[in-house]
Amino acid sequence: MGENILVIHGMRRGYQNEALQRFIYRLMKESGINFHITFLESDINHLYNMISSLVKQGVHEFNIVPLLLFSAKHYLQDIPTILQHLKNNYPYIEYQVTQPLGTHYHIVNIINERIKNALYVSPSISKIVFIAHGSERYKQPNEQLKQVINNCNVANKPINMVMLYGDYSYKKRLPEILAEGGEILVVPVFLYDGFLVHKMKSEIQYMRNNSCIEFTKSLNFHPLLELIIKDQITQLEARNHVPDTTQFS
Structure with a gap:
């Protein structure tokens, strides 16, 4: 099973990242899953820094869960670029990325x-x-x-x-x-x-x-987002456990 990495955009300055962390922890507190919160914009909890730290602790498999609604620049370019950079530095790591929340x-x-x-x-x-x-x-x-x-x-x-x-x-x-x-x-x-x-x-x-x-209000970390995140992680884990039937053909 991979380590679950929740990725949100965030900001480099101000207190928004701290507020977002509180919202996410509150959302996921009853989920029963272990996870780490990372940001695309952060001097401390940046996606690259978080995974690098976990790799040095012996973690080699990751489930990347972008808390993004649609497939745009952050999903299609920024996150893949960071992950490829990590793969270049740590060739033995494995990762999967969930679909956008939307x-x-x-x-x-x-x-x-x-x-x-x-x-x-x-x-x-x-x-x-x-x-x-x-x-x-x-x-x-x-x-x-x-x-x-x-x-x-x-x-x-x-x-x-x-x-x-x-x-x-x-x-x-x-x-x-x-x-x-x-x-x-x-x-x-x-x-x-x-x-x-x-x-x-x-x-x-x-x-x-x-x-x-x-x-109307935005989604505002609606409780159903917890189910979405859990479901996406479950789908990734299930994909990992699908038997490779090619070896029997």
């Missing part, structure tokens, strides 16, 4: 819950807008968010998607949606309500004109 079916359940609660409070909402981080370079986040939208079935209302970055830029697309009128529910598909989400909400409020806009 590809798991429980993410849809969390979002459906957010929408259902919002519609209960504001039944006059006429359309829904999903907003995620997006990417200037990679198209996968667009396709993965579309899949999430296709699987959301809690409301019989039109759903649009916009992104902070990339082809679906909210600064270009949202004014067109707002111009259609009606009460709009904006659903931030982010791990937590951090700086980017608060900045985005402020900018959308400025764009609203006469439109009525409501916001």
Whole structure:
């Protein structure tokens, strides 16, 4: 069994990493799994430093669990680059990487819950807008968010998607949606309500004109995230125990 490494983006300065650690420990305290929290942005608990330290303690197998929603730069470039650097320095280590959190079916359940609660409070909402981080370079986040939208079935209302970055830029697309009128529910598909989400909400409020806009909360370390993480680790471990039938052919 590999050592479980939870990877989150984080920040080099300020207290955000400490706050994120508290949220994750609180989320996973009843999970029954051992894990280490690492960051892509950190002077201390950086992914490379954490694994290097564990290797020196005799650990050679790792389950890498990116706490990222979609496949963009951090998932497709940053983490693989760090892992390859580790492999170059420690050729005997083995690692597996789980899929992004947003590809798991429980993410849809969390979002459906957010929408259902919002519609209960504001039944006059006429359309829904999903907003995620997006990417200037990679198209996968667009396709993965579309899949999430296709699987959301809690409301019989039109759903649009916009992104902070990339082809679906909210600064270009949202004014067109707002111009259609009606009460709009904006659903931030982010791990937590951090700086980017608060900045985005402020900018959308400025764009609203006469439109009525409501916001749901982000995922905010919903308890179902614990099940998602456990399920992803279980799938990795199961893959390790699949017998190699080629030796019998």
